[in-house]
Amino acid sequence: MIKTKDKNLITYLLSYFLYNTARVLPHAILTVLLLDKGMIVSQIALIQSFYMIAGLLFEFPSGILTDLWSEKRMYQLALICLFFSYLAIWLSNKFVFLCGAWFIYGLSSAAISGSLEIYFLRQYQNNDHKIRRFNVAYNYATLSSALIGGGIGSFIYAAIKIHIYIVALGILLLALLLITFFFRGNSLKPPAKQTNLIAEIxxxxxxxxxxxxxxxxxxxxxxxxxxxxxxxxxxxxxxxxxxxxxxxxxxxxxxxxxxxxxxxxxxxxxxxxxxxxxxxxxxxxxxxxxxxxxxxxxxxxxxxxxxxxxxxxxxxxxxxxxxxxxxxxxxxxxxxxxxxxxxxxxxxxxxxxxxxxxxxxxxxxxxxxxxxxxxxxxxxxxxxx
Missing domain, CATH: 1.20.1250.20 (MFS general substrate transporter like domains)
Known part of the structure; x- marks a missing residue:
């Protein structure tokens, strides 16, 4: 019988695999896609800068929020943000809306950087061997999903153009449902420990x-x-x-x-x-x-x-x-x-x-x-x- 901890790890890695596949699906054709939407090179550079701005503003606060709140909820929030970001890219050809979409994409990246990955690393703390094994498994999920998503993305775009985002949205929804209904970890922090967070930092x-x-x-x-x-x-x-x-x-x-x-x-x-x-x-x-x-x-x-x-x-x-x-x-x-x-x-x-x-x-x-x-x-x- 598979232990709950192992089930949670399998659920997380599978959900993360789906998330990252959806995320990188349009990566090989992002510049081409924005050109097809009527953007010029200077506008494309500005649009993509909003991703970096969101990361700078929210990555560290998102980590503190995770420590005070819940790794699972932050992971769900990251997937929801990416869902609405890709939905906006699919629906809009307006420069301002695309800037907003990339900003939300940056929020998603900031939220996921310290979410459920941290749930498992807390369990393996002070055990370098387990940390190494988890990182290797996590990297395999990241790299294999990037290999698949990046490899097929250009072919999908050639066939259905902007509707590649419908495929990505469907995969993201599946990743969200998987983690919502099958991940059983309780990652909430006791209130007594929350008050000591600043002192710990x-x-x-x-x-x-x-x-x-x-x-x-x-x-x-x-x-x-x-x-x-x-x-x-x-x-x-x-x-x-x-x-x-x-x-x-x-x-x-x-x-x-x-x-x-x-x-x-x-x-x-x-x-x-x-x-x-x-x-x-x-x-x-x-x-x-x-x-x-x-x-x-x-x-x-x-x-x-x-x-x-x-x-x-x-x-x-x-x-x-x-x-x-x-x-x-x-x-x-x-x-x-x-x-x-x-x-x-x-x-x-x-x-x-x-x-x-x-x-x-x-x-x-x-x-x-x-x-x-x-x-x-x-x-x-x-x-x-």
Whole structure:
């Protein structure tokens, strides 16, 4: 007989798989879709900025609300927000309404970042092995759903255009019903513990290990934004046709799945400096080579440590966080990372006016390596393990 805890985990992972499949379904064609709605490039950039604004405003407050309220309710709220966001995108061609839709999308992302995932991490607190196993299972659900949703999204859009959002809405509704009727966990906090929440948060300033992990995650966003926002430009500079970008998206998800498997098999010390060095080395090599084949090889070798380092940092933050305020810490880390992400994009915009694209990428990569190395050296001097 399956235990209630195991049933809850299976229910959550299945619901999250459906949620993420629906979320990424239109991702491969978002820019094309907005162009079809009559938007121009400057309007598209402004529309998408509302997602980031919502994240900056609400990610940390959503974590505190989760600690005071309920992980399940926050998860349901996130799905409902995404449902209405996608409904607005499906129904409207107006610039103002689309800005609002992307803002609600940002609210959904902020709400889900510290929701039911935290419910399970609280149970596994102080057990690094269980935290690692949960993160691996969570990553498999995330990556496999992204692989499926991203892989079929462009084909669905080619067949039914804007009505791809009807498919996404149906999947979201199924995910919401699944978690509402089959998840039996009671995640409400006793009132006596709620009154101590602020005091618990204040103790974080003395948690040096957690502070360094949050800062490492923030600095990681420098190279993450370079990859996520500009990989298509990198491939165009290496003479790849944009018609292959859908296949490359699927390829990236497969590499992420393999990276997750390798992380699960890794044992021993964390070797942060080695991972950072490999990320920097292979990305710089990819930028320098002229052969498309060598570029693909170097870029693939870059993605393995890139994905592994990201997962390790999440595990470090979760393992070092006090159980009572875990959701608040995860959301706080997300807020700091969002700020660094926005600053990085502004820096890239400025550097791109002074340097060519390749030189700008090299400068950003070196900045990531320099700041990461400096932080690790300070961490070593303070003897933080």
């Amino acid at each position: 204040k103790t974080i300033k003395n948690n040096t290990k957690l502070i360094f992990s949050v800062l490492q995650m923030a600095i990681y966003q420098i190279v993450a934004q370079l990859f996520f926002q500009f990989w298509q430009v990198m491939f165009l500079h290496k003479t790849f046709s944009s018609s292959y970008f859908g296949l490359f998206y699927v390829y990236f998800q497969i590499i992420a799945l393999i990276s997750n498997y390798l992380f699960n098999k890794m044992t021993g010390s964390k070797r942060h400096f080695l991972t950072i060095s490999l990320i920097t080395l292979f990305l710089l090599l990819a930028l320098q080579v002229t052969s498309p084949l060598l570029f693909i090889i170097c870029f693939t070798l870059f993605l393995f440590p890139f994905n592994i380092y990201n997962t390790q940092l999440f595990v470090d933050i979760e393992a070092a966080s006090p159980p009572k305020v875990l959701s608040s810490i995860v959301s706080f880390s997300g807020t700091i990372s969002s700020i660094i992400s926005m600053l990085t994009l502004w820096l890239i915009s400025g550097l791109n006016n002074l340097l060519n694209f390749k030189q700008m990428c090299i400068a950003i990569t070196i900045l990531f390596f320099g700041l990461s190395t400096f932080l690790l050296s300070v961490k070593a001097r303070k003897n933080v393990k």
